[in-house]
Amino acid sequence: MASGSGNAPAPAKPIATKAVTIPSLLQMRGAANKIAMLTCYDASFASLMDRCGVEVLLIGDSLGMVCNGHTSTLPVTIDEVAYHTAAVARGAKSAMVLADMPFGTYGTKEDALRNAVKLMQAGAHMVKIEGGEWVADTVRFLGERAVPVCAHIGLTPQFVHQLGGYKVQGKTTEGAEQLKRDALALQSAGASMVVLEAIPAGLGREVTELLSIPTIGIGAGPDCSGQVLVMHDLLGVFPGRKARFVKNFMDGQTSIEAAVSAYVAAVKDGSFPGPEHCF
Ligand SMILES: Nc1nc(=O)c2c([nH]1)NC[C@@H]1CN(c3ccc(C(=O)N[C@@H](CCC(=O)O)C(=O)O)cc3)CN21
Numbered sequence: 001m002a003s004g005s006g007n008a009p010a011p012a013k014p015i016a017t018k019a020v021t022i023p024s025l026l027q028m029r030g031a032a033n034k035i036a037m038l039t040c041y042d043a044s045f046a047s048l049m050d051r052c053g054v055e056v057l058l059i060g061d062s063l064g065m066v067c068n069g070h071t072s073t074l075p076v077t078i079d080e081v082a083y084h085t086a087a088v089a090r091g092a093k094s095a096m097v098l099a100d101m102p103f104g105t106y107g108t109k110e111d112a113l114r115n116a117v118k119l120m121q122a123g124a125h126m127v128k129i130e131g132g133e134w135v136a137d138t139v140r141f142l143g144e145r146a147v148p149v150c151a152h153i154g155l156t157p158q159f160v161h162q163l164g165g166y167k168v169q170g171k172t173t174e175g176a177e178q179l180k181r182d183a184l185a186l187q188s189a190g191a192s193m194v195v196l197e198a199i200p201a202g203l204g205r206e207v208t209e210l211l212s213i214p215t216i217g218i219g220a221g222p223d224c225s226g227q228v229l230v231m232h233d234l235l236g237v238f239p240g241r242k243a244r245f246v247k248n249f250m251d252g253q254t255s256i257e258a259a260v261s262a263y264v265a266a267v268k269d270g271s272f273p274g275p276e277h278c279f
């Protein structure tokens, strides 16, 4: 307790008080200051997460599963993501707003630009695209037209039918080599960040060391530049099967704010993910 503070309680001080930007995320990566990302779908949670110091709010196409009860992300439309993005953008003060490009919205570069513009005009600061080397041209095309891109490789849920389920990727030597080629191609194309989903922890570390842009892991081990979770998993309210990388941060907490703060603290101090959350 600070002395001489009188009777007035100290006002709750938000951790992130300055706008999170692409340069500030790059700087965090360089300083080994872990980046905390969470999915977010509405203004009230955006405000809460922002106050708790979450640096990036992802309007994930997971919204089709956690908000709408679909069994995959494929039914999600660009207008649905734009609607939730506008809500999150109204609630966020400092956090970066990152919006997912849903299934079927970036098949051609022209489609990608037209749809990304909808998300940027709804309030996104960056869009996320699933795919490797083969989407690098799209990443470059968007970047050249003022749309920053976060790439997403490893387990890419829009490919669920080709992958045969939500399975760990990059387990074979060939798979791991392809993932590294994908990561480098996406960085060269101008990606500002890359999400690594459900890959062996060692590969998550290797890809992070290979790149100079931030890597954000979900089931990709503790050595990524940051971590992301679906908020319904963090709060223990998703009724479906839990992936290995999920941790319920409500355990032992009495408020959502405390749970989100515990997540941010655990990402920052490196205690999340633990070995039990890794592949
Ligand atoms: N609530 C929720 N959380 C998520 O993380 C999430 C969604 N929904 N919807 C979109 C995708 C789907 N995701 C998933 C879903 C399941 C697993 C899963 O159960 N994986 C197995 C891997 C099995 C293996 O190959 O060994 C696991 O045990 O974790 C992984 C990612 C991630 N995303």
Ligand SMILES: CC(C)C(=O)C(=O)O
Pocket: 039, 058, 059, 060, 061, 062, 063, 100, 195, 197, 218, 228, 229, 230
């Ligand atoms: C699981 C995260 C990374 C995501 O892409 C989503 O929420 O859709």
